[in-house]
């Protein structure tokens with residue numbers, strides 16, 4: 001059984017297609033850690049401590065807003081935050097593109113912080129490799145895209161069709177990968 005406690009101070013990448021269970025997982029995590037902040041591009045995390053960016057599309061303006069939040073809130077308050085979540089993290093940390101300064105800062109500085117950082121996206125292949133490769137845990141809900149599954153398999157050596165079927169066909173399951181081994185997990189439904 002997994003517990004929110006095991007994610008304390010860890011970096012997480014949470015991926016899954018629409019309806020797979022990402023938001024439910026985040027709720028499960030944030031309820032346990034009331035000292036949290038979530039960058040909520042999709043305006044999904046009602047009832048939690050969240051920052052709603054005015055700009056929502058990928059680009060310089062959204063990056064600047066992220067930069068401001070990081071420098072004016074997250075960094076100064078880092079001792080008081082247990083979780084910082086970034087929803088639609090692919091908009092700030094897109095694959096195969098130059099990462100904005102704030103993105104690099106977050107990845108570099110936060111290694112020395114006592115904070116869980118959760119990067120959330122629909123598809124693994126959309127996220128910058130620096131984010132995926134430095135994560136302590138990958139939480140992978142349903143993925144069906146060729147590139148996403150290929151990246152999943154390259155990350156998790158030994159991942160076979162049976163495991164992939166478990167996330168593709170059984171509702172709200174996810175693969176939990178800790179850099180060495182993986183298991184199929186599920187968290188309770190949150191209301």
Ligand SMILES: Nc1ncnc2c1ncn2[C@@H]1O[C@H](COP(=O)(O)OP(=O)(O)OP(=O)(O)O)[C@@H](O)[C@H]1O
Pocket residue numbers: 016017018019020021022023024025044122172186187188189190
């Ligand atoms: N572990 C679970 N057990 C039962 N139901 C779940 C579980 N996880 C999610 N659900 C239900 O499935 C639906 C979709 O879940 P959720 O909103 O978490 O998906 P999502 O991955 O965030 O999707 P989107 O990409 O559209 O935001 C919700 O109604 C939610 O209550």
Ligand SMILES: [Mg+2]
Pocket residue numbers: 022023024044
């Ligand atoms: Mg969601």
